[in-house]
Amino acid sequence: MTRLAGWDESTFTADGKTYPIFRKGAGPGVVVVHEIPGITPNVQAFAEEVVDAGYTVVMPSLLGTPGAPMSVSNVMKVIAKVCISSEFNTWATNRTSPITTWLRALVKELHEELGGPGVGALGMCATGGFALAMMVDGHVAAPVLSQPSMPFAVSRRLAADLNLSPADLTAVKEQVAAGCPVLGLRYAADKAVGTRFATLRKELGDGFLAVELPGKGHSVVTEHRDEPSVQRVLTFFQERLQS
Numbered sequence: 330m331t332r333l334a335g336w337d338e339s340t341f342t343a344d345g346k347t348y349p350i351f352r353k354g355a356g357p358g359v360v361v362v363h364e365i366p367g368i369t370p371n372v373q374a375f376a377e378e379v380v381d382a383g384y385t386v387v388m389p390s391l392l393g394t395p396g397a398p399m400s401v402s403n404v405m406k407v408i409a410k411v412c413i414s415s416e417f418n419t420w421a422t423n424r425t426s427p428i429t430t431w432l433r434a435l436v437k438e439l440h441e442e443l444g445g446p447g448v449g450a451l452g453m454c455a456t457g458g459f460a461l462a463m464m465v466d467g468h469v470a471a472p473v474l475s476q477p478s479m480p481f482a483v484s485r486r487l488a489a490d491l492n493l494s495p496a497d498l499t500a501v502k503e504q505v506a507a508g509c510p511v512l513g514l515r516y517a518a519d520k521a522v523g524t525r526f527a528t529l530r531k532e533l534g535d536g537f538l539a540v541e542l543p544g545k546g547h548s549v550v551t552e553h554r555d556e557p558s559v560q561r562v563l564t565f566f567q568e569r570l571q572s
Contacts, residue, residue, distance in 0.1 A: 331351070332394075332395045333368065333373055333395055333396055335353060336352065336353045336373075337353065338351050338352075339352070341438075343434030343435065344427075344430045344431045344434060346416075346428075346431050348389050349395065350387055350388065350389050350390070351368070351387070351388045351389075351390065352385065352387050352388075353376075353377075353380050353385075353386055354380035354383075354385045354386050355384075355385055356385055357383075357385065357448070357449070357570040358384065358436070358440060358442075358445075358448040358449065359386050359387070359449035359450070359566060360386075360387050360388075360389070360432070360435060360436055360439065360449070360450045360451070361375070361376045361379065361386055361387070361388050361451050362388075362389060362452040362453070362456040362459055362460075363388065363390070363392070363453065364453040364454030364456065364457075364548060365392065365393075365407045365408060365411065366397065366400075366403040366404045366406065366407040366408075367390060367393020367394060367395060367407065368388055368390055368393070368395040368396065369399045369551065370398060370399075371548075371552055371554070372388070372453075372551055373388075373396070374551075375550045375551055375554075376388055378559065378563070379449075379563070382563050382566070382567070383571070384566065385439070385443060387435065387439060389432070391416075391456070392410065399552055411455060415427065416428040417455065417479065418479065418480055419455075419479055419480050419481050420480055420481065422486050422490040423490065423495060424492070424493075425462050425492065425493050425497045426459065429462035429463060432450075432462070432463050433462070433465060433466055436448045436450060436463050436468045436469055437468045439468075445470075445570060446470045446569065447467075447468055447471065447509075447569070448468055448470065448471075449471035449472075449473070449566045449569070449570055450464075450469045450472050451472075451473040451475060451562065452474060453550065453551065454475070454477075454478050454547070454548065455478055455479050456479075457474045457475050457477030457478055458474060458477040458479060458491055458492040458493070459492075460472040460474055460511075461474065461497075461511065462492070462497055462501075464500070464501050464504045464509065465501065467504060470509060470570060471512075471566050471569035471570050472509070472511050472512070473511075473512045473514070473562055473565065474511065474512070474514070474529075475513075475514045475548075475562075476514065476515050476516070476522055476547055476548065477492070477513070477515075477522060478521040478522060478523075479492050481521075482521060482522070482524075485524075487523070488523025488524050488525070489527070490525070491525060491528055491529065491532070502532060502533065505533050505534075505537075509536075509569075510537070510569075511529065511536060511538065512538045512540070512562065512565050513529060513537060513539050514542075514549040514550070514555075514558050514561075515541055516541075516543070516544050516545060516546040516547060516553070517542060517543055517544070518544060519545065519546065519547050540558055542558065
């Protein structure tokens with residue numbers, strides 16, 4: 330029995346790694362990558378909205394227990410794992426998190442299965458920047474960065490870093506120049522995002538579409554949900570994936 334009611338659960342293996350994935354819906358593909366501490370009820374609820382808008386949604390479970398609630402204890406447990414995991418680049422600049430190789434294989438398979446202009450990819454919080462790395466092979470046509478927070482913004486250099494190697498940044502810039510814009514969402518006073526939006530503007534120019542909200546919230550489409558931002562994401566998917 331699946332751990333998320335109404336979702337088909339299976340596993341996906343690539344790059345020598347296997348993780349659970351949850352799938353639901355029909356239409357163009359969208360990969361929703363959860364925030365810390367995992368696929369919480371609010372992450373699932375957002376993904377359900379994407380399904381209802383006419384998409385095949387795949388949610389990988391990279392951390393935590395699917396369906397477990399957002400709580401301080403769950404967040405602390407998962408952050409501790411992230412800090413020591415070799416799959417996540419949390420403390421260094423100019424490096425791509427290794428887990429994105431697995432994610433790139435996932436979007437490639439989904440795109441090849443469903444066809445169309447490409448796949449949507451949305452990351453949030455610790456995975457917020459992953460949608461950039463998932464663009465590298467050209468299978469992502471609608472990348473969304475929601476409050477990208479890695480590497481941890483504990484220094485000026487880390488706060489500005491995009492969690493990408495120089496080679497991957499070059500590939501992303503080529504995709505943007507070829508007509509693939511990047512949508513970014515954040516609360517303006519969210520210190521976890523650091524100065525990454527300034528870096529994105531510098532590197533991607535008009536190809537970076539920024540939504541910056543007033544206040545000190547963090548999770549734009551889940552815990553601190555902003556309804557216009559959710560609708561902006563759905564519109565972006567429609568423009569990029571259903572044209």
